[in-house]
Amino acid sequence: xxxxxxxxxxxxxxxxxxxxxxxxxAxAxAxATTQAPAPTPSGGSGAKTTTxxxxxxxxFVVLSVIWGFSFLLIKVGTxxxxxxxxxxxxxxxxxxxxxxxLLVRRERLPRxxxxxxxxxxxxLLLNTAPFxxxxxxxxxxxxSLAGICNATSPLWGMALSLVALSEDRPTRRRFAGLxxxxxxxxxxxxxxxxxxGLDAKGTxxxxxxxxxxxxxxxxxxxxxxxxxxxxxxxxxxxxxxxxLQLAVISALFTSAPASFPLWPTLSVIALGALGTGxxxxxxxxxxxxxxxxxxxxxxxxxxxxxxxxxxxxxxxxLHWNTPVGAAVVLAxxxxxxxxxx
Numbered sequence: 001x002x003x004x005x006x007x008x009x010x011x012x013x014x015x016x017x018x019x020x021x022x023x024x025x026a027x028a029x030a031x032a033t034t035q036a037p038a039p040t041p042s043g044g045s046g047a048k049t050t051t052x053x054x055x056x057x058x059x060f061v062v063l064s065v066i067w068g069f070s071f072l073l074i075k076v077g078t079x080x081x082x083x084x085x086x087x088x089x090x091x092x093x094x095x096x097x098x099x100x101x102l103l104v105r106r107e108r109l110p111r112x113x114x115x116x117x118x119x120x121x122x123x124l125l126l127n128t129a130p131f132x133x134x135x136x137x138x139x140x141x142x143x144s145l146a147g148i149c150n151a152t153s154p155l156w157g158m159a160l161s162l163v164a165l166s167e168d169r170p171t172r173r174r175f176a177g178l179x180x181x182x183x184x185x186x187x188x189x190x191x192x193x194x195x196x197g198l199d200a201k202g203t204x205x206x207x208x209x210x211x212x213x214x215x216x217x218x219x220x221x222x223x224x225x226x227x228x229x230x231x232x233x234x235x236x237x238x239x240x241x242x243x244l245q246l247a248v249i250s251a252l253f254t255s256a257p258a259s260f261p262l263w264p265t266l267s268v269i270a271l272g273a274l275g276t277g278x279x280x281x282x283x284x285x286x287x288x289x290x291x292x293x294x295x296x297x298x299x300x301x302x303x304x305x306x307x308x309x310x311x312x313x314x315x316x317x318l319h320w321n322t323p324v325g326a327a328v329v330l331a332x333x334x335x336x337x338x339x340x341x
């Protein structure tokens with residue numbers, strides 16, 4: 001997932017530092033730059049510290065499950081709705097969830113034509129395009145394969161950042177991670193068999209969706225990194241822009257659904273409200289409590305959960321090269337995000 005959406009804005013030292021979620025296309029800031037939680041009073045530190053640790057670990061697991069199940073929810077949603085409609089429902093219910101949070105907090109959406117223009121482009125790159133591409137891809141490929149393709153996003157991010165971001169200097173370890181990661185992709189796709197039995201179009205669409213995230217992340221980093229506003233407000237505005245984009249696209253290229261079957265409808269609602277809306281709230285708290293480096297580790301659990309869900313709940317076939325290749329992809333992605341001490 002997802003997940004899932006896939007953009008979050010983290011406030012660090014009065015500036016907005018951009019991360020993607022769940023697929024982090026480039027290294028996150030070092031934990032030392034994140035403000036630490038307030039220390040617990042010495043009177044009851046033992047019990048409170050244990051509770052806090054259990055709390056963030058539990059939320060980490062829940063977040064991994066939500067975003068891991070996003071690809072299954074996409075698959076179920078496309079059984080009754082066109083891919084553009086699945087993407088539209090996803091951003092609409094995600095925006096609704098975040099706008100509800102803003103209403104409760106009495107926060108406003110960002111202002112200014114320039115800010116909204118940049119958010120509109122960010123919405124296209126980080127929501128409208130990848131969400132639609134993943135939905136179209138899952139018409140012909142298993143949800144487990146889509147989840148693994150999503151895990152290549154850090155690899156694309158590494159490759160692009162070498163060109164687009166001067167502060168991301170290439171190192172031998174990161175180059176090795178990039179090569180290892182794409183070797184894992186070839187393993188997943190069964191390159192030695194000539195890609196036999198693989199739907200080339202669906203796989204290409206899923207990989208293109210994963211590529212959209214780092215492109216969007218670099219754009220946001222260059223245009224919105226110092227924009228005032230809370231992470232919820234910026235992301236909510238971005239989802240609103242994506243909702244408008246997909247509403248127009250769906251009206252032009254799809255016909256209205258004749259019925260609203262229960263499970264596909266619930267899947268789209270859950271995909272948006274949970275995976276694209278409320279899950280971001282959980283990630284914000286994780287970043288605040290344990291730092292971005294630990295919080296972004298959720299990326300590496302998503303393909304594992306997506307594959308398990310697809311096999312157990314949808315009966316998708318699993319060959320040996322899929323989990324092996326996925327492990328190699330994740331190992332390569334981890335290497336690309338390491339920095340020199």
